[in-house]
Amino acid sequence: MNHDSQAFKVCEKFVSINGEGIKAGQLSVFVRFKGCNLDCSYCDTKWANEKDADFESMSTDEIVKYVVETSVQNVTLTGGEPLIQPGISGLIKNLKENDLNVEIETNGAVNLKPFCSDETRPDCFTMDYKLPSSGMEDSMLTDNFFYLKDSDCVKFVAGSENDLEKALKIIHEYDLTNRCHVYISPVFGSIEPVRIVEFMIENVLNNVNLQIQMHKVIWNPEERGV
Ligand SMILES: C[S@@+](CC[C@H](N)C(=O)[O-])C[C@H]1O[C@@H](n2cnc3c(N)ncnc32)[C@H](O)[C@@H]1O
Ligand SMILES: Nc1nc2[nH]cc(C(=O)O)c2c(=O)[nH]1
Numbered sequence: 001m002n003h004d005s006q007a008f009k010v011c012e013k014f015v016s017i018n019g020e021g022i023k024a025g026q027l028s029v030f031v032r033f034k035g036c037n038l039d040c041s042y043c044d045t046k047w048a049n050e051k052d053a054d055f056e057s058m059s060t061d062e063i064v065k066y067v068v069e070t071s072v073q074n075v076t077l078t079g080g081e082p083l084i085q086p087g088i089s090g091l092i093k094n095l096k097e098n099d100l101n102v103e104i105e106t107n108g109a110v111n112l113k114p115f116c117s118d119e120t121r122p123d124c125f126t127m128d129y130k131l132p133s134s135g136m137e138d139s140m141l142t143d144n145f146f147y148l149k150d151s152d153c154v155k156f157v158a159g160s161e162n163d164l165e166k167a168l169k170i171i172h173e174y175d176l177t178n179r180c181h182v183y184i185s186p187v188f189g190s191i192e193p194v195r196i197v198e199f200m201i202e203n204v205l206n207n208v209n210l211q212i213q214m215h216k217v218i219w220n221p222e223e224r225g226v
C-alpha cells in the first residue's frame with residue numbers, strides 16, 4: 001500500500017510546550033492517536049482510548065503538512081499508543097525527511113525492534129516502564145531496554161512507595177542510567193513530588209531526573225489540547 005493512502009485516527013493535534021521528556025519546556029507539535037493496547041489505572045487520556053472517541057481521519061501527507069506549516073521543529077507522536085497505529089513507520093520516515101525532530105511516547109508494551117532501522121527510527125523514544133500501581137506491569141517488554149540509546153528516555157510514572165522501589169530495582173538491573181535518560185514522575189496528584197526527591201536522596205539516584213508534567217502546572221490539569 002502506498003503510505004500516502006494510510007489513514008490515521010487523530011484525536012487531537014496542537015502546538016504547545018512539551019511538558020515531559022528530554023525536550024520538556026521546548027515547543028513541540030503534538031499528534032495524539034486514538035486507541036491503546038493497555039489500560040493504565042491513572043491514564044490521563046482515557047478519553048482517547050474509548051471505542052467511540054471522536055477522531056479526525058488524516059493521511060500521512062496531511063499530518064506532515066500540518067506539522068511543517070507550524071514551523072515548529074519538534075514533533076511528538078502520542079496517544080493512546082502511537083506504535084500500534086498502522087503505517088506509523090511511514091509517517092516517522094516522512095517526518096524525518098522533512099528535518100523534524102521526532103519523539104515517540106510509547107508505553108513499553110510494544111516491541112521497539114521493528115522501529116529501529118535507520119530510516120524509521122524516531123530521534124527519541126520516550127518509553128514508559130509501567131509500575132505496579134498502573135496495573136499493567138505484566139505487559140512490559142524488558143528487551144526494549146536494549147534498543148534504547150543516549151538520545152532516548154525511560155520514564156517511570158510512580159504513584160506509591162512500592163512503585164518507587166520497583167523503579168529503583170529496574171534502574172539498577174538494566175543499568176538504565178548508562179543507556180539513556182531516566183525520569184521519575186509522580187502520577188499526578190497521587191504522590192508528593194517531595195517524596196520522590198527524598199527517595200532519590202536516600203538511594204543516591206545519580207543521573208535520574210525528577211519530572212513534573214509542566215503542562216498540568218501551567219494550565220488546568222484537565223485541559224485538553226495543551
Ligand atoms: C497518555 S500517555 C500516551 C503514550 C503512551 N501510551 C504511554 O503510556 O507512554 C503519555 C504519558 O503520559 C503519562 N501519564 C498518563 N497519565 C498520567 C498521570 N495521571 N500522571 C502522570 N503521568 C501520566 C504516561 O505515563 C505517559 O508517559
Ligand atoms: N504539553 C504536553 N506535553 C506532553 N508531553 C507528552 C504528552 C503526552 O500526552 O504524551 C504531553 C501532553 O499531553 N501535553
Ligand code: SF4
Nearest residue numbers: 036039040043080107
Ligand atoms: S499506555 Fe499510555 S495511553 Fe495507554 S492507558 Fe497507559 S498511559 Fe494511557
Ligand SMILES: [Mg+2]
Nearest residue numbers: 044045078213
Ligand atoms: Mg499527556
